[in-house]
Amino acid sequence: xxxxxTHMHSAASFDSTAPRREMARAAAAQGLNLICFTDHHDVxxxxxxxxxxxxxxxxxAEHQAALAEHLDLEICYxxxxxxxxxxxxxxxxxxxxxxxxxxxxxxHNTGKALGYLDYYYQRYTPELAASHLEDYFASMLExxxxxxxxxxxxxxYPLRYMRDRDGCEISLFPYWDxxxxxxxxIVSSGIALExxxxxxxxxxxxxxxxxxxxxxxxxxxxxxxxxxxxPSEVGAVIREGxxxxxxxxxxxxxxxxxxxxxxxxx
Numbered sequence: 001x002x003x004x005x006t007h008m009h010s011a012a013s014f015d016s017t018a019p020r021r022e023m024a025r026a027a028a029a030q031g032l033n034l035i036c037f038t039d040h041h042d043v044x045x046x047x048x049x050x051x052x053x054x055x056x057x058x059x060x061a062e063h064q065a066a067l068a069e070h071l072d073l074e075i076c077y078x079x080x081x082x083x084x085x086x087x088x089x090x091x092x093x094x095x096x097x098x099x100x101x102x103x104x105x106x107x108h109n110t111g112k113a114l115g116y117l118d119y120y121y122q123r124y125t126p127e128l129a130a131s132h133l134e135d136y137f138a139s140m141l142e143x144x145x146x147x148x149x150x151x152x153x154x155x156x157y158p159l160r161y162m163r164d165r166d167g168c169e170i171s172l173f174p175y176w177d178x179x180x181x182x183x184x185x186i187v188s189s190g191i192a193l194e195x196x197x198x199x200x201x202x203x204x205x206x207x208x209x210x211x212x213x214x215x216x217x218x219x220x221x222x223x224x225x226x227x228x229x230x231p232s233e234v235g236a237v238i239r240e241g242x243x244x245x246x247x248x249x250x251x252x253x254x255x256x257x258x259x260x261x262x263x264x265x266x
Contacts, residue, residue, distance in 0.1 A: 002264050004034040004255045005238050006102060007080070007153065007196060007225020012039035012059040014046070016229040020066035023231055028071040030235030034255055036076035036102050037063065038225070041094050044086035044109050048116040052090035054079070056097055076257065078102035081149055083109050085142050086116065095148060102256035104194065104225075105149035107157065111139040119158045129162040129170050137178035144185040150256050151192035151223045155179070156206040164202045172206055183214050192221035192254050192261065197241040198228075204244060211248040221254045221261055242266065 005027065010020040020037055027035045041054035059077075066075050077099050084091035084105065095103065110117045114135050122128065136158055144152060155172075162168045172179060186193060193214045195207050211222070224241045228234045245253060245266065252263035 003032045005226050006036040006223045007038050007227050009229045012062050018230050020062040021069050024066040026231035026234035028073050034074040036078040038078040038080040038104050040080050042082035044083040044116045046118045054094050076101040080104040082106045103149040104153040106153035107140050110135050124162040124166040124168050126168045129168045137175050147189045151194045153194045154196035156203050187217045187219045192223045194223045195241045197226045197237045200237045223254050
């Protein structure tokens with residue numbers, strides 16, 4: 001099976017210290033065929049502040065070091081563009097970087113009305129989780145209506161902290177009308193749906209439901225990424241993500257080269 005991991009972080013992200021060359025070596029050792037580095041540009045950062053620029057010089061240098069390893073895998077050049085709704089002009093400026101293969105659009109913080117709070121730093125009760133999820137999906141719908149990215153990243157993201165870390169009994173289903181509107185929008189815009197395998201054993205049922213509905217709506221473009229931030233995490237459960245994608249009736253996984261989708265048979 002061709003295995004592509006199209007969500008990976010390195011020392012060019014604020015939350016990783018791993019050199020890209022070490023991440024790439026780990027990917028080769030795991031038998032991956034293709035990886036894409038998608039380091040964070042969160043337009044609103046973890047301190048709820050505007051971060052209008054990304055450190056492209058570091059990303060370029062890191063990428064060249066990884067390519068210089070001459071490993072037996074394809075290494076693509078990408079970005080995880082978080083919280084673009086904080087300043088769409090700044091987000092669009094990051095997209096001008098030459099040679100970009102792939103851009104993930106994601107939401108890591110609440111919207112402006114709730115103070116742009118980073119989900120990671122909150123401690124959740126069921127009540128707080130419910131209000132934040134309403135806001136999360138409203139922000140995500142705005143993001144996909146803007147739509148200047150290739151794949152929508154980790155839709156169940158806040159559940160990592162609300163449910164899996166803080167123990168709130170909460171699911172996606174009370175928000176399904178909002179989610180359905182998001183899925184309809186990405187299908188109509190030709191944006192891929194990401195299956196993110198970080199915390200996958202807890203999130204597998206979430207992705208199963210999302211994939212089923214996305215396919216019902218006519219969606220065909222599915223990406224798969226492990227969201228690794230250190231070499232020991234690379235390739236950890238990526239095969240389980242591929243198995244679920246296949247189980248839900250998809251015949252291809254999508255990789256992006258030069259911002260164009262390429263469908264790879266499963």
